[in-house]
Amino acid sequence: MRFLTSLALLAATALPVSAQDATTELNAVNDAFNTGIVEKDVKGLVDLYGPDVMWIAPGTPMNLNGLAEAEQLFSFVTGNDGDVTHDIDHLFISDDETLAVMIGDVIAKVPSIGVDGAGTYLYVMDKIDGEWKIVGDMWNQVPTE
Amino acid sequence: MRFISTVAALALSAGMALADAKQDVIDSLNAFNDLFNEYTVAKNVEGLVSLYAEDALWIEQNKPLAQGHDAIRPTFAFLASKNGVNDHSIDKLVVADDGSLAVMVGTAIVKVEEFNLDTTGTFLFVMKPEGDSWKIVTDMWHQHQPQEQQ
Numbered sequence: 001m002r003f004l005t006s007l008a009l010l011a012a013t014a015l016p017v018s019a020q021d022a023t024t025e026l027n028a029v030n031d032a033f034n035t036g037i038v039e040k041d042v043k044g045l046v047d048l049y050g051p052d053v054m055w056i057a058p059g060t061p062m063n064l065n066g067l068a069e070a071e072q073l074f075s076f077v078t079g080n081d082g083d084v085t086h087d088i089d090h091l092f093i094s095d096d097e098t099l100a101v102m103i104g105d106v107i108a109k110v111p112s113i114g115v116d117g118a119g120t121y122l123y124v125m126d127k128i129d130g131e132w133k134i135v136g137d138m139w140n141q142v143p144t145e
Numbered sequence: 146m147r148f149i150s151t152v153a154a155l156a157l158s159a160g161m162a163l164a165d166a167k168q169d170v171i172d173s174l175n176a177f178n179d180l181f182n183e184y185t186v187a188k189n190v191e192g193l194v195s196l197y198a199e200d201a202l203w204i205e206q207n208k209p210l211a212q213g214h215d216a217i218r219p220t221f222a223f224l225a226s227k228n229g230v231n232d233h234s235i236d237k238l239v240v241a242d243d244g245s246l247a248v249m250v251g252t253a254i255v256k257v258e259e260f261n262l263d264t265t266g267t268f269l270f271v272m273k274p275e276g277d278s279w280k281i282v283t284d285m286w287h288q289h290q291p292q293e294q295q
Contacts, residue, residue, distance in 0.1 A: 003277050006169035007244045009162060014243040054237060054250060058206065059290035062236060062250060062267055089210070090202060092271055092282060094241030101248065101271045103202065103210070103283065120210050122269065122285050124239060124248050135239065136248065138269050138285055142209050 014096035022097045022132075026125065029132050030088050030102065037085070040078035046071050050126055050133035058119075058140050066137060082110035086121060100125040100132065106139060117141050170244045174272070177279050178235050178249070185232070188225035194218050198273070198280040206287035217284070230256040233268060247272045247279065253286065264288045 029048060036045040046067065053066025063069055077084055090103040102123040109116050124136030177196070184192035194214050203216045224231050237250040249270040256263045271283035 003169055003173045003274075006166035007274055009166040010170070010242065010244040013163060056250070056267055056269065058287055060267075061252070061265070061289055090283075092246055092273075094243060094246035096241060096243035096245065098243070099239060099241035099246050099248070101246070101283065103204075120204050120285075122204065122271075122283070124269075126239070136250070136269070138267075140204065140206055140208075140285070140287060143207055 011095065014098075022093045022100065023091060025132055026091060026093070026100055026102055027088065029125070029134075030086055030104075033086055036074075037077065037083060042071065042074045042078055045074045048134055049137075050128050050135040052135060054124065054136040054138075056136070056138035070137065077108075077110060080110050080112050082108065082112075082115070084108045098127050117144070166244075167240070170240055170247075171238060173278065174238055174240070174247060174249060175235065177272075178233055178251070181233055185221075185224070185230075188228075190218065190221045190225050193221045196279075196281055197284070198275075198282045201281055202271075202283040202285075204283065204285035224255075224257065227257045227259050229262075230254060244274060247274075255288065 033045065033048060035041075036048070049067055049070050051067065052064065053070065055063040055066030055069040057063070057069070076082075085107045086104055088102055088104045090101075092101040094100065102125060104121060105118065106121045107118050119139055119141040121137070121139040123134045125132045126135045127133075181193065181196060184196070194217055197214060197217055200213055201217065203211045203213075205211075205220070223229070232254045233251050235249055235251040237248075239248040241247065249272060251268055253266040253268050254264075255266060266286055266288040268284065268286040270281045272279045273282050
């Protein structure tokens with residue numbers, strides 16, 4: 001009961017928002033990601049992330065130094081003419097639009113080193129100074145048949 | 146002067162109430178994790194499945210995304226049938242300011258003696274409040290590879 005009262009109190013202090021706006025904004029972040037890969041814009045890709053990022057690569061423990069990991073990965077992908085495409089299959093957005101989770105398919109191809117993979121990514125996204133930033137990045141790879 | 150003092154007192158009181166409310170939400174997420182571990186120890190498969198929304202997303206390592214209780218149940222049923230250990234601890238909690246969405250990231254210790262399995266992994270739960278507790282709406286997890294393979 002106390003939990004419900006606390007939730008009600010927190011909800012009462014939230015500013016009114018429009019979920020449609022958040023969906024549009026989050027789709028724009030995904031578009032910016034795909035464009036950043038095509039344009040080999042490592043800085044633009046890294047700018048999509050917040051200052052503190054939970055980086056959870058397949059088979060590894062969580063690394064809280066995710067921003068450096070992201071820069072390293074995107075430098076590698078773009079430096080090898082790789083192509084990474086994200087789509088959005090599921091979006092969870094908090095009622096107050098301060099937190100969101102984006103889930104979708106990822107297709108990664110780096111022909112120069114024989115990478116041709118697919119999987120699922122999950123972004124945890126926080127509204128920081130009015131902009132959605134990735135604060136958690138977890139993904140898996142699904143072996144091809 | 147008295148008016149200013151009254152306003153300051155009200156602001157302080159409101160701030161404390163909000164801090165208490167946020168702590169209640171954190172406490173409830175910790176209690177949820179305790180319940181998950183209790184159900185695992187008790188081999189309560191249906192109890193574990195009930196912690197998930199009916200349309201929860203299940204994203205396990207090396208597999209495409211699946212959805213719903215039928216996708217979730219076999220893992221817990223397998224662990225229960227093999228007297229397996231699946232102990233979760235919380236490493237990070239991210240909660241919306243209004244408490245309407247939360248993300249729990251943690252470490253899972255998984256052991257199945259019969260298969261000589263003794264491993265750790267990372268789980269990520271996306272959670273929504275329901276009634277006086279929470280439901281997992283997404284569970285993404287993987288086991289950690291041995292150090293030399295990372």
